[in-house]
Amino acid sequence: MSEASTASAPRPLNLVAELTYRCPLRCPYCSNPTNLRDFPEALTSADWARVFREAAALGCVHVGLTGGEPSARRDLPEIVAAAAGAGLYTHLVTAAMPLTAAGLAVLKERGLRSVQISVQDAEAHASDEIAGTESFARKCALARETKRIALPLTLNVVLHRRNLGRVREIIVLARELGADRLELANAQYHGWALANRASLLPARAQIEDAARVVAEQTRRGAKPEILFVLPDYFRDRPKPCMGGWARTHLVVAPDGRALPCHNAAQLPLEFWNVRERSLASCWADAPGMNAFRGESWMREPCRSCPERARDFGGCRCQAFALTGVAANTDPACALSPEHARIAASHSEPARAELRYRERT
Amino acid sequence: MSAAAPSARVDPGALERRLRALLEERYHDKHPFNSRMHAGALTPDELRRWVRNRYYYQTRIPIKDGVILAKSEDREFRRSWIRRITDHDGDAQREGGLELWLKLADAVGLDRREVASLRNVLPGVRRACDAYVELVTSSDLLASVAASLTESRAGALLGLRAAAFEKHYGWIAPEGLAYFRSRTTQAPRDAAEGMAFVLAHARNAADAERCVAALTKKCEILWALLDAVEWGGAKPRLAPAAQLRENEPLVVLPERAVRLTGSGREMLAACSGTRSIEEIASLVRARHPDAENVERDCYEFLEQMQRLGVIEAPV
Numbered sequence: 001m002s003e004a005s006t007a008s009a010p011r012p013l014n015l016v017a018e019l020t021y022r023c024p025l026r027c028p029y030c031s032n033p034t035n036l037r038d039f040p041e042a043l044t045s046a047d048w049a050r051v052f053r054e055a056a057a058l059g060c061v062h063v064g065l066t067g068g069e070p071s072a073r074r075d076l077p078e079i080v081a082a083a084a085g086a087g088l089y090t091h092l093v094t095a096a097m098p099l100t101a102a103g104l105a106v107l108k109e110r111g112l113r114s115v116q117i118s119v120q121d122a123e124a125h126a127s128d129e130i131a132g133t134e135s136f137a138r139k140c141a142l143a144r145e146t147k148r149i150a151l152p153l154t155l156n157v158v159l160h161r162r163n164l165g166r167v168r169e170i171i172v173l174a175r176e177l178g179a180d181r182l183e184l185a186n187a188q189y190h191g192w193a194l195a196n197r198a199s200l201l202p203a204r205a206q207i208e209d210a211a212r213v214v215a216e217q218t219r220r221g222a223k224p225e226i227l228f229v230l231p232d233y234f235r236d237r238p239k240p241c242m243g244g245w246a247r248t249h250l251v252v253a254p255d256g257r258a259l260p261c262h263n264a265a266q267l268p269l270e271f272w273n274v275r276e277r278s279l280a281s282c283w284a285d286a287p288g289m290n291a292f293r294g295e296s297w298m299r300e301p302c303r304s305c306p307e308r309a310r311d312f313g314g315c316r317c318q319a320f321a322l323t324g325v326a327a328n329t330d331p332a333c334a335l336s337p338e339h340a341r342i343a344a345s346h347s348e349p350a351r352a353e354l355r356y357r358e359r360t
Numbered sequence: 361m362s363a364a365a366p367s368a369r370v371d372p373g374a375l376e377r378r379l380r381a382l383l384e385e386r387y388h389d390k391h392p393f394n395s396r397m398h399a400g401a402l403t404p405d406e407l408r409r410w411v412r413n414r415y416y417y418q419t420r421i422p423i424k425d426g427v428i429l430a431k432s433e434d435r436e437f438r439r440s441w442i443r444r445i446t447d448h449d450g451d452a453q454r455e456g457g458l459e460l461w462l463k464l465a466d467a468v469g470l471d472r473r474e475v476a477s478l479r480n481v482l483p484g485v486r487r488a489c490d491a492y493v494e495l496v497t498s499s500d501l502l503a504s505v506a507a508s509l510t511e512s513r514a515g516a517l518l519g520l521r522a523a524a525f526e527k528h529y530g531w532i533a534p535e536g537l538a539y540f541r542s543r544t545t546q547a548p549r550d551a552a553e554g555m556a557f558v559l560a561h562a563r564n565a566a567d568a569e570r571c572v573a574a575l576t577k578k579c580e581i582l583w584a585l586l587d588a589v590e591w592g593g594a595k596p597r598l599a600p601a602a603q604l605r606e607n608e609p610l611v612v613l614p615e616r617a618v619r620l621t622g623s624g625r626e627m628l629a630a631c632s633g634t635r636s637i638e639e640i641a642s643l644v645r646a647r648h649p650d651a652e653n654v655e656r657d658c659y660e661f662l663e664q665m666q667r668l669g670v671i672e673a674p675v
Contacts, residue, residue, distance in 0.1 A: 089603055116615070
């Protein structure tokens with residue numbers, strides 16, 4: 001933190017380390033860029049070790065090792081050791097392939113603190129169909145192994161039209177697997193998911209039914225803790241995306257670019273690369289990082305809105321993808337002049353086929 | 361199962377099944393503390409803590425029934441419902457439930473004046489019981505009667521409890537069990553009256569939803585009461601998933617961090633797994649002799665930390 005300018009930048013608490021965009025799964029709502037081949041995997045484990053040390057110096061306390069599939073990298077044990085060694089709480093987000101039980105034990109020994117495993121549905125056939133590969137049984141086995149070796153487990157399930165009706169079964173599965181937390185993540189329509197929106201976007205009644213099941217199944221203090229947030233497409237207000245632009249989360253993409261969120265590389269903004277500059281400088285001084293910090297960039301209706309401090313104007317990537325201008329109010333907000341674009345999506349004819357993520 | 365239109369007529373049979381299923385699932389007879397009580401696994405201290413704290417709930421019953429009385433325009437309803445107040449307060453002819461509960465306090469070796477003073481009621485218990493009075497106050501007559509339907513499980517539970525006490529807690533004099541026995545007949549009678557009222561007055565789907573919501577809330581309140589009683593004996597420790605940062609008031613957990621304010625860090629650092637919350641509070645009080653409400657703050661803060669997964673308290 002030698003640069004004077006870093007003093008004015010907020011403190012990032014969480015580093016999202018996208019180690020690779022390779023993944024054995026092909027989920028049609030993948031949050032990786034649709035042009036993922038344009039991101040070469042450019043950081044060695046030594047580079048990551050430096051990023052972790054610099055992140056800790058910036059004030060980060062937690063790192064999510066993610067991708068793609070982080071265990072697609074053979075040097076994952078060294079990367080985990082470097083993250084833990086830098087004093088970061090080291091959390092692995094995995095599809096449980098190609099990671100094995102033995103591999104997981106090694107990661108724990110190197111300092112891994114917690115694990116998130118994704119499944120795509122409550123049962124094998126439907127889950128494997130979305131994943132585009134046979135994977136459900138392995139995921140369940142690794143989830144059990146995670147608990148067996150006493151690591152905290154989050155189960156993550158992306159929700160959409162095809163599995164919302166099985167939220168109850170998903171909760172039962174999470175209990176059976178011993179998950180500490182269950183993240184019921186309604187699909188966010190960016191990238192691959194936007195391309196598949198007509199096949200994935202649920203009906204409002206499905207969301208309402210799922211919310212009711214979640215409320216019924218929620219017991220204070222009981223495990224798993226269930227996280228379910230009404231998706232922005234079904235609310236009149238946008239999500240407080242990333243807790244504000246370049247405010248608490250810092251993403252480093254596989255090519256070394258430092259970003260405020262995993263989608264931001266899609267925006268016509270200049271971000272800097274940790275291969276060329278210090279992480280502190282990438283965070284504090286890159287023009288892209290500063291493009292939407294604070295409130296001075298806001299246009300109406302955000303600029304004068306009393307809710308701007310809570311939702312930060314919503315999601316810049318969604319504003320860009322749907323209106324062509326990243327500084328516009330997120331169209332998920334009913335106050336946005338372009339809200340009709342969201343409303344129209346609800347009456348799009350449903351499509352049956354899925355466009356899978358390409359093989360990597 | 362999409363919700364029916366709010367104006368749709370209610371099938372009383374279906375509503376009754378729904379309410380009973382809700383009780384089957386969420387009534388506090390399944391709470392671990394009750395299970396341990398009935399299995400004979402509670403220590404004398406735990407039983408005393410429960411008796412002392414549950415008395416606060418007992419004192420709220422006639423108050424909430426007074427609130428319910430005041431909501432009704434119907435003389436017949438009031439004439440019948442007022443009996444519940446007498447059941448708890450007693451009259452010239454017989455002792456009421458509150459007096460019987462104090463006899464239980466005597467029998468478990470508590471000082472009945474201390475219990476009646478309510479001064480040692482745990483903050484979480486107080487909050488749960490006050491929430492019940494608030495629920496009844498803010499609901500209409502129908503929903504507040506629906507909230508009382510937990511009585512339809514109370515008769516059976518208290519029968520079981522009387523037997524369990526005789527079997528497992530022989531050190532408690534039998535006179536102490538009079539409250540449980542009195543309720544095994546009163547509760548089913550009251551429950552039948554309440555259920556009949558609800559089924560006769562819930563006219564449409566919106567009414568039914570309000571009844572279900574009120575009874576759900578009541579089940580949560582009873583559950584929270586026992587959580588708080590359990591919490592009163594907890595010796596919390598940092599959860600394995602939680603990492604208390606050195607030199608800064610921050611706890612890190614998988615995918616989230618919790619910022620601590622005030623003496624939060626001190627309280628967490630004192631969660632050794634060997635100290636009760638009372639002991640943790642005395643440590644904090646010793647360091648901050650001028651602070652007010654340290655004990656209450658400590659219970660509430662640590663309860664919140666437990667909810668967030670920061671600490672755990674194995675029973």
